[in-house]
Amino acid sequence: MTLKTVMFDMYGTLAGFDPPREQIQSAVLVNYGLEVTKEGIDAGYHLADQFMTTQNASQPVRTLNPNEQWTFFARYEQLVLKGAGHDVDLAVAGEIWAHIRKQEYRIALFPDVVAGLDEARKLGLSVGVISNMNTTGERLAEDMGLVGHVDWVVTSGETGSEKPDPYIFEVGLQKASALPGEAIVVGDQLDSDIAGGLGAGISPVLMDRYNGHPEYTTHPRVTDMRSTIELLKTLIDR
Numbered sequence: 015m016t017l018k019t020v021m022f023d024m025y026g027t028l029a030g031f032d033p034p035r036e037q038i039q040s041a042v043l044v045n046y047g048l049e050v051t052k053e054g055i056d057a058g059y060h061l062a063d064q065f066m067t068t069q070n071a072s073q074p075v076r077t078l079n080p081n082e083q084w085t086f087f088a089r090y091e092q093l094v095l096k097g098a099g100h101d102v103d104l105a106v107a108g109e110i111w112a113h114i115r116k117q118e119y120r121i122a123l124f125p126d127v128v129a130g131l132d133e134a135r136k137l138g139l140s141v142g143v144i145s146n147m148n149t150t151g152e153r154l155a156e157d158m159g160l161v162g163h164v165d166w167v168v169t170s171g172e173t174g175s176e177k178p179d180p181y182i183f184e185v186g187l188q189k190a191s192a193l194p195g196e197a198i199v200v201g202d203q204l205d206s207d208i209a210g211g212l213g214a215g216i217s218p219v220l221m222d223r224y225n226g227h228p229e230y231t232t233h234p235r236v237t238d239m240r241s242t243i244e245l246l247k248t249l250i251d252r
Contacts, residue, residue, distance in 0.1 A: 017249050020134055020192035021183070021211075022164075023201030024145035025121060026063065027221040028131075029158060032122035035059060039094065042113040046106070050098040058097025060226040067205040070176040076148045087111045110114045123158060124223070130239025131163040137246060140190040142166040144183060144199065146206065166190065177203075178210030187214075198249065200242060202226075208233060219245065223242045 022028050032039060036055040043050055050058075075086060088108030095102055095110070102110070114161055134141045141164045147154055151167035154160070160167065166189035168182060175181040187197060196213030201207020202221045211218035220227060220235045221242070227235065236242045 017246070018138065018192040018196040019140040019142060019197065020246060021142050021144045021197060021199040022188050023199070023203070023207050024143055024154070024158070026202035026223065027098070027200060028127050028143065029121050029123050030223075035108060038114060038117050039098075040056070041117060042110055046110065048095070048100050050100075052097030055094065056224040056226070058094035060224065061097045062093040063203060064205070065090060065093055067203050069243070070146055071178055071205065074170065076170070076243055078195050084108055121158070124239075126239040128159070128163055130243055131160070133243050134246060135163075135165070137250060139246065140165045140192065142168065142186055142190055144168050144177065144186050146170045177206035178213055180193045180210070180214040183211060183214035183216055200236070214243050
């Protein structure tokens with residue numbers, strides 16, 4: 015394998031909530047008499063993000079009308095709470111989600127990301143991002159502080175294609191001037207990232223920061239940027 019490029023997913027792989035999502039949820043849930051733990055919220059988001067992946071594969075969330083989006087995000091929050099050990103009806107979940115959205119938070123890079131991206135580029139790889147975010151690659155790079163640390167960014171907002179659709183990965187390959195067999199994709203979702211990469215002929219790597227798949231062995235599994243860089247070195251040496 016001649017490795018030329020590594021493609022990273024954004025949310026859950028390179029970036030997460032700031033402040034942490036368990037703090038954001040707790041700030042609202044305390045008003046409903048619900049207590050949660052980090053482990054429970056991690057489990058809940060694991061379920062909810064899988065639900066989002068399934069939705070994007072059939073009809074992207076960005077294309078839903080307002081009523082459909084409310085139903086989707088109410089169900090999303092319902093799954094977050096289910097994983098955290100609480101069963102609430104859809105109407106209450108939708109109300110909670112509305113309050114969650116009013117909280118002050120942002121999506122920020124994990125602390126190990128910039129150094130990891132820079133190290134990957136020092137290995138001679140074209141380093142890119144493929145994200146199901148409804149914005150342009152240029153804007154996402156600027157907003158996330160990725161300028162100068164990655165070579166390209168591709169988004170569903172500018173391609174009109176969400177992972178796991180092979181097309182968004184093919185655009186990434188074009189940006190990197192690489193063939194499918196010369197690339198790997200690193201992401202946290204089994205459907206959008208792992209299955210999506212395979213559908214485009216790209217070898218996948220599971221980023222499991224929240225330990226959602228501790229027994230996963232089908233493809234390489236990493237838990238942070240350090241273990242990712244070590245894996246990249248072994249792939250380059252083959």
